[in-house]
Amino acid sequence: MNILRILVTRVFYAAVLLTAVLVLNFSLMHLAPGDVADTISQSMGGADQELLDQIRADYGLDQHFVVQLGRYIGNVLTFDLGFSFFYNQPVTQLILERLPATLLLVISAQLVALIVGVVLGVISAQKPNGIASHFVTFLALFGYSAPVFWTGILLLIAFSLQIQWFPVAGMRDVTIEGGFWVKAVDVAQHLVLPMITLASVFFALYSRLARAAMMEVLGSDYVRTAKAKGLRERTVVYKHALKNALSPVITLAGLQFSAVISGAVLVEAVFSWPGLGTLAFQSIIARDTPTILGILFFSALVVIVGNLLTDLALRLVDPRVGGKK
Amino acid sequence: MKHLLKGLAAATSLAAIVATSAIAEEPKRGGTLITVLGSNVRNLNSAVQSGIVTGFPGAQLFASPLRYDENWDPQPYLAETWEVSEDGLKVTLNLVKNAKFHDGTPLTSEDVAFSVDVIKANHPFKSMFAPVESVDTPDAHTAVLNLSKPHPALLLAMSGQLMSIIPKHIYGDGEITDVKAHPRNNENTVGSGPFKLVEYKSGEHVILERFDDFFIEGRPYLDKIVMRIITDPAARAIAYENGELHMGAFESLPRIINRLKKVDSLTVTPDGYGAIGPLDWLAMNTGGDGPLSDVRVRKAIAYAVDKNFIQNALMQGTASDSRTGIHPDSPFYNGDVESYDVDLDKANALLDEAGFPMDGDSRFSLTIDFGWPGVKPQVEYVKAALKKVGIDVEVRASADFPTWAKRMGEMDFDMSWDTVFNWGDPVIGVHRTYVSDNIGKGVWSNTQGYSNARVDELLEMASVETDVEKRKALYAEFQQIIADELPVYHTNTLPYHTVYNTEKVGNPPIGIWGTSTPIDMTYLK
Numbered sequence: 001m002n003i004l005r006i007l008v009t010r011v012f013y014a015a016v017l018l019t020a021v022l023v024l025n026f027s028l029m030h031l032a033p034g035d036v037a038d039t040i041s042q043s044m045g046g047a048d049q050e051l052l053d054q055i056r057a058d059y060g061l062d063q064h065f066v067v068q069l070g071r072y073i074g075n076v077l078t079f080d081l082g083f084s085f086f087y088n089q090p091v092t093q094l095i096l097e098r099l100p101a102t103l104l105l106v107i108s109a110q111l112v113a114l115i116v117g118v119v120l121g122v123i124s125a126q127k128p129n130g131i132a133s134h135f136v137t138f139l140a141l142f143g144y145s146a147p148v149f150w151t152g153i154l155l156l157i158a159f160s161l162q163i164q165w166f167p168v169a170g171m172r173d174v175t176i177e178g179g180f181w182v183k184a185v186d187v188a189q190h191l192v193l194p195m196i197t198l199a200s201v202f203f204a205l206y207s208r209l210a211r212a213a214m215m216e217v218l219g220s221d222y223v224r225t226a227k228a229k230g231l232r233e234r235t236v237v238y239k240h241a242l243k244n245a246l247s248p249v250i251t252l253a254g255l256q257f258s259a260v261i262s263g264a265v266l267v268e269a270v271f272s273w274p275g276l277g278t279l280a281f282q283s284i285i286a287r288d289t290p291t292i293l294g295i296l297f298f299s300a301l302v303v304i305v306g307n308l309l310t311d312l313a314l315r316l317v318d319p320r321v322g323g324k325k
Numbered sequence: 326m327k328h329l330l331k332g333l334a335a336a337t338s339l340a341a342i343v344a345t346s347a348i349a350e351e352p353k354r355g356g357t358l359i360t361v362l363g364s365n366v367r368n369l370n371s372a373v374q375s376g377i378v379t380g381f382p383g384a385q386l387f388a389s390p391l392r393y394d395e396n397w398d399p400q401p402y403l404a405e406t407w408e409v410s411e412d413g414l415k416v417t418l419n420l421v422k423n424a425k426f427h428d429g430t431p432l433t434s435e436d437v438a439f440s441v442d443v444i445k446a447n448h449p450f451k452s453m454f455a456p457v458e459s460v461d462t463p464d465a466h467t468a469v470l471n472l473s474k475p476h477p478a479l480l481l482a483m484s485g486q487l488m489s490i491i492p493k494h495i496y497g498d499g500e501i502t503d504v505k506a507h508p509r510n511n512e513n514t515v516g517s518g519p520f521k522l523v524e525y526k527s528g529e530h531v532i533l534e535r536f537d538d539f540f541i542e543g544r545p546y547l548d549k550i551v552m553r554i555i556t557d558p559a560a561r562a563i564a565y566e567n568g569e570l571h572m573g574a575f576e577s578l579p580r581i582i583n584r585l586k587k588v589d590s591l592t593v594t595p596d597g598y599g600a601i602g603p604l605d606w607l608a609m610n611t612g613g614d615g616p617l618s619d620v621r622v623r624k625a626i627a628y629a630v631d632k633n634f635i636q637n638a639l640m641q642g643t644a645s646d647s648r649t650g651i652h653p654d655s656p657f658y659n660g661d662v663e664s665y666d667v668d669l670d671k672a673n674a675l676l677d678e679a680g681f682p683m684d685g686d687s688r689f690s691l692t693i694d695f696g697w698p699g700v701k702p703q704v705e706y707v708k709a710a711l712k713k714v715g716i717d718v719e720v721r722a723s724a725d726f727p728t729w730a731k732r733m734g735e736m737d738f739d740m741s742w743d744t745v746f747n748w749g750d751p752v753i754g755v756h757r758t759y760v761s762d763n764i765g766k767g768v769w770s771n772t773q774g775y776s777n778a779r780v781d782e783l784l785e786m787a788s789v790e791t792d793v794e795k796r797k798a799l800y801a802e803f804q805q806i807i808a809d810e811l812p813v814y815h816t817n818t819l820p821y822h823t824v825y826n827t828e829k830v831g832n833p834p835i836g837i838w839g840t841s842t843p844i845d846m847t848y849l850k
Contacts, residue, residue: 034727036769038734042726043367044375045746046757046769047449051576086367087527088506094527153559161563164591168564169555175357272555274529282365282528282556287727 006311014304021300022293025068029289035061036085039286043086059085072293081297082290086283091294099298101171102275105267106260106302108191109198114253117203121210121249122242128215136207144204148263151272152197161194169272174237184285194271198263202256206249213245247318254310258303263320352831356849357549361573363563364556365528370496370510371489372440373447375748377575377601380486380841382531382552386427387489387516388436388540390418391480392843393600395836397656399480402843403432403490403517403540413475413791418483420466424540426492427521434462439493441470446501450753452788453482475789477796478750485600485748485838490517519545519845528554529600545845565591565824571849572729572825572833574840578699579641582822592827595645595820597835599654602747602754603819604647605700607707609740611812612764612774616681616689617739625664625675626740629714631667632706632816639702643820648756652747653818654837656793659801662808672714683715690717694741696729703742730768738772744819745769751800752788759807760784775812 041047047055056062060071075082081091126134136222143151160168167173171190176182217223218241226236261277268277276295283291362381368374391402399408403416424432434636438460445454456476461469470479478633482488492515496504509515514522517540520533533554535545553570555561562581564570566588574597576582586593607630609617616622636644651658673683681688691711695704701722709717721738723729732738748754757763780803787799805814825833825842831848832842 031727032724034725034729036727038727038730040367041449041768042730043378044449045377045748045754047767048451048770049766050451051447052767053450058506086752087365088368088510089527097527156560156563161567164567168555168567168569169560170529170553173534174551270557270560272553272557272560274526274554278365278528278556285725287725293819 003312007308010304010308014301017304018297018300019073021296022073023069025293025296026072026289027065029287029292030065030068032287034287036287036289037061039288040086043286050092072290076297077101081294084283084288084291086286086288086291091290094279094291095294098274098276098279101273102261102264102268102277103302104191104275105194105275106257106264107199108244109204109264110253110257112195113199114206114249116199116251117206118210118246120203121207122214122237122245124207125211125214125218125245126237128211133211136211140204140207142204143200146200148266149270150202151200152194152267155193156270157195166190171274194267195272196258197270198267201263202253202260205252205256207264209252210245210249213248214241217241217245221296243317246281247314250310250313250317254307254313257306257310259297261299261302331670350831350850352546352846352848354546354848355548357551358547358830358844358847358849359553359569359571361561361570362531362552362554362572363558363561363575365554366511366525366531368505369489369514369522369525370504370507370509371486372443372491372553373505373510375449375486377839380839381574382522382525382533383486383489384518384695384838384840385520385533385844386434386514386518386522387491387841388424388518389485389488389490390420390483393481393484393837394633395596395598397560397837399484402484403437404483405435409791411560413477413655413789414472416470416472416479418468418470420468421540422466424517425538426495426517427515427536428495430492430494431465432490432492432517433465434460434468435465436490436493437468438462439497440488440490442501443491443496443504444488447505448487450482450487450748452756452791453478453487454750459507475791476752477791477793478752478788481600481749482753484842485749486841487753488705492516514695519843520547520550524550530554539845541845545843546848548845550844565826568826570826572823572830574821574823574834576822576824577820579639579643579820582643582820585824590826590828591824592833593822593824594835595643595818595822596825597654597837597839598818598821600749600837601821601839601841602652602655602749603744603821604650604652604747604815605644605703605742605744605812605817605819607668607703607740607816608738608743609812609814610736610738610773612736615689615739619679620810621675621679623814624683625672625679625714626670626711626716627665627811627814628672628675629716630665630710630814630816632665634706634710635665635703636817639706640817640820644817644823645820647815647818649807649815650758650813651800651804655747655751657751657797657800659804661801662805665814669713672823676714676716679731681715687717688713688715689720691739692719694721694723694729694732694738696723696726696733696741699745700742707740707742733772734765734767734770736765736772736774741772743769743813756788759803759812768817771810771812775810777806777810780806 037052064247084091120136124136159166167190172186176186265277268275280295346805363379369382371379388403391399392402405421406419408417456472456474458473459471514667519539521536523532523534525531533550535548558578585591609623647653648660648662693704704720711718746754759780761781763771764774783799783803788794790796831850832846834842834844
């Protein structure tokens with residue numbers, strides 16, 4: 001029942017949030033000088049005034065702002081995200097084609113960052129002043145401070161050019177023939193570098209947090225008791241301490257989920273990953289309002305679902321959360 | 326590991342090439358060409374969407390009446406033969422009899438007439454077919470274009486991507502202006518060109534395969550073309566270098582061009598962009614009553630801005646000198662004009678003469694705009710160069726292209742860095758910048774507010790002069806005037822380069838239209 005109530009409130013918040021996202025961004029897009037007719041003309045090498053006017057009339061851009069906004073919100077209420085001005089395709093179709101690629105990248109990067117971050121964090125917490133700990137700190141600082149596009153290009157030069165292990169761009173090699181597994185391996189090969197690039201930023205956060213949380217837990221009374229009972233070090237660390245050290249990491253991971261999605265924009269641009277990030281970037285440059293709003297709508301949805309999953313995960317590791325008060 | 330295997334395969338095929346290279350090179354049938362588009366495709370239908378991105382797939386999917394060789398001579402394509410009447414008012418196209426669309430329907434003169442209508446209604450370059458009043462179709466394989474006045478630009482406008490013949494039986498199902506947004510523009514697109522559409526995935530790739538019923542016997546040579554969409558120039562560079570891409574065009578970053586030139590397996594060439602004609606220039610708003618309305622001030626600016634520095638330091642030697650509004654590769658180019666080699670004394674003298682004496686270390690101030698981050702160095706350089714002659718320049722950034730385009734279109738600027746394309750005949754892409762009846766009509770119109778009765782007259786005469794030599798003389802005089810009055814200070818060509826793997830790609834498209842041309846003669850070695 002508890003979960004159901006959470007779901008209902010969450011859906012309500014989500015609706016409010018989504019409306020705000022749409023109205024605010026629609027207004028912001030409208031405030032900027034120039035519009036999509038200009039970028040269409042740019043893509044065509046120039047157009048005369050007559051054609052620009054015609055394009056504006058076709059897309060209703062010559063109407064009053066309030067009329068445009070009202071029409072847009074009306075469409076969204078009927079679950080119609082409209083037509084992309086720039087690509088002449090239904091926005092929903094455009095986004096659904098790209099969503100799987102982004103989800104694959106974001107979720108795998110988040111998982112890798114979490115797992116590697118926690119493992120390294122725990123290892124360095126056990127000997128906070130050891131060489132391994134310093135090395136992890138160095139990696140974390142490096143990953144956190146290096147801009148992702150730079151890390152991406154660096155990895156490309158190292159692993160696609162110098163040692164040709166991984167392909168440069170895209171998500172698949174269309175010349176490859178074969179069954180599901182052949183193609184899955186191909187996608188996995190394409191995924192490695194962008195995933196590492198994106199994970200490198202968040203790995204830093206998780207490993208630092210896991211290290212701090214673990215050190216705190218390791219100094220607590222019940223761990224001393226466990227050790228005094230004669231339990232093996234490993235059992236103490238991984239069975240008793242880890243579970244308690246995990247909850248702040250998971251909370252942060254949930255909060256960071258939206259940051260991972262925005263990080264994906266840059267990573268996708270560097271690796272030509274055919275996801276929402278590239279589409280978002282191009283649509284913003286093209287002033288393609290319906291597409292941008294559609295993407296924001298979907299990303300807001302993904303973040304909301306991500307946060308919900310985080311809550312559920314927290315309940316699993318820490319029974320105190322959400323328990324009867 | 327896959328890549329290791331690829332390398333091994335490449336090594337063995339290299340051995341095979343070395344073994345057979347003693348024999349004269351014969352085009353080979355078959356293979357998949359992996360190539361690249363630098364941005365996402367908006368629309369595959371090149372009859373309603375111009376531009377270099379659509380041009381590549383567009384020219385493979387759709388055939389045009391003519392094509393051009395690298396000497397700017399028209400060659401038969403869909404039109405076996407063509408003739409222009411004595412008075413220049415009738416252009417007759419005799420179409421090949423075996424041309425078919427990819428769905429099997431024969432291509433007829435009806436499709437030509439229909440395409441002219443669609444292009445006239447939707448294509449941004451109105452001047453291409455503006456004088457075409459009607460198209461007669463006396464029989465299925467003859468189309469006669471009736472003109473209101475002689476129109477020498479028509480021949481180039483019937484080649485490359487500019488006149489794609491689209492099927493009437495598919496696109497003729499609604500209003501003619503609706504073809505812009507026709508559902509078949511990106512899906513199941515059907516033309517009569519050498520390649521047919523397999524799949525277009527937005528942001529990922531365009532895949533084309535050989536059209537077996539193509540009207541030229543034995544062509545195309547390639548079985549398949551994969552056009553990957555890779556927007557990041559650095560990633561494209563790595564992909565050329567490690568062999569993932571066989572070929573690509575429109576690379577324009579000097580640093581990357583020079584790096585790729587050092588790679589043994591690659592050929593990097595600036596050839597093939599004459600008709601597209603991309604030019605970089607410093608635009609000056611001559612309208613209004615500010616300092617720039619005085620031609621002496623504009624000349625002073627040209628003498629103060631060192632174009633050698635732009636060409637050699639900023640463009641790192643990849644761009645060539647261009648002194649007028651016509652691309653240096655065009656037969657109409659006249660380079661015999663004032664070149665404005667840097668001369669600060671002259672610049673100072675001109676400014677004094679114009680009535681702007683030095684007050685302390687400054688005479689007056691101007692703004693300079695730029696529309697995309699790539700040309701920021703040029704703009705910053707202009708600021709520094711003009712400071713030396715006492716002109717304070719404020720750089721105005723634009724958040725994005727539309728912001729800048731709006732400023733240009735409304736002539737709300739003093740100076741701006743700009744890149745404009747010739748698009749074939751000067752009538753299409755050159756006149757628009759200088760004729761006085763096109764002042765302030767959106768971005769890439771005559772945004773300089775420039776007006777000169779003799780220029781108007783010359784360009785009007787050139788647009789109807791059918792004798793090539795006389796036309797050249799008209800354009801030569803036009804270029805003299807422009808270089809003398811400087812509504813635009815022309816500095817260099819935009820350094821577009823085509824990159825291809827020397828050992829793999831035979832006969833790459835380096836004619837006059839770059840990749841906006843059918844590549845039915847390109848093959849894989």
